[in-house]
Amino acid sequence: MSSNNEILTLSGLILGVGLVLIITVVMLFNGSAQTTTSKTQNTATNSAPVEDINTKVASLAEPQKAIVLQGNELFQGNCAQCHAVDKKVVGPALKGVTARWENESEIINFIKYPEKVITGGKNDYASKLYEEYGQMMPNHDFFSDQQIQSILTYVKFESGEEIAMK
Ligand code: HEC
Known part of the structure; x- marks a missing residue:
């Protein structure tokens, strides 16, 4: 038992x-x-963007690499449905965009609150863009300035521009 x-x-x-x-x-x-x-x-x-970008950033120094990769991820997840670097999609091609605005904080403010900037009527360039594209870009006020800066750095990198590090 x-x-x-x-x-x-x-x-x-x-x-x-x-x-x-x-x-x-x-x-x-x-x-x-x-x-x-x-x-x-x-x-x-x-053609997977993640694989592509990893190869492309391989030659960058560590801090730049991290920022470009962060920007890439945010761009693919939040902007790529309407923007590309080299061609018009729903919105303008973003290549060289920093040169089209007074300064970086103006672009950041626009990306966060496009409707406010456009309907505010104080920025002729933004009003003109809206007239041309006929569609209001949605607000991105959930992003920090640093996150938007990383997206702009990614755009610069993809445009072949020099990436300045502060
Ligand atoms: C639903 C579509 C849409 C999404 C998503 C979108 N945009 Fe836009 N974006 C536009 C349109 C349309 C314009 C043209 C201005 C307007 O009419 O609002 C524009 C304009 C811009 C401009 C000014 C371009 C120039 O030539 O000066 C920048 C910079 C910009 N977008 C960045 C971004 C970033 C960064 C993201 C992601 C965080 C983003 N956009 C997401 C539609 C979009």
Whole structure:
């Protein structure tokens, strides 16, 4: 009777340990399988922006690299549906945009509150842009100045402009 119980406990233990092992192996395998697939996809299409940008920034120094990568991520997630660097999409091509504005804080303010700037009527350039594009860019007031600066730095980098670091 007692040896029967011991056998039961023992097989229970073995089953338990076995299960944990199997789960661990499956999880590990899943993880590596996913990494492999996404790597293959990137090389196969060769157009994934993340892969592209990582190669492009390889020659930059550390602080610049981090900022350009941050800007790239924010740009792809929040601006790319309407903007490209080199061509008009819904909004203007952003190449050389810093030179079209009085200073950087004006652009940052515009990106945060385009409607306020346009309807405020005090910025002729912004009014003209709105007339030309006929669509109001949405507010991006959830961004910090630093985040917008990183997007502008990314745009400069993609335009082949020098990136100045403060
Ligand atoms: C839904 C579309 C849309 C999105 C999203 C959008 N924009 Fe715009 N953007 C526009 C349009 C349209 C204009 C032209 C001005 C206007 O009519 O509001 C514009 C104008 C601009 C300008 C001025 C361009 C120039 O030539 O001087 C800048 C800079 C800009 N956008 C940056 C951004 C950034 C950075 C983001 C992402 C954080 C962004 N935009 C997201 C539509 C968009």
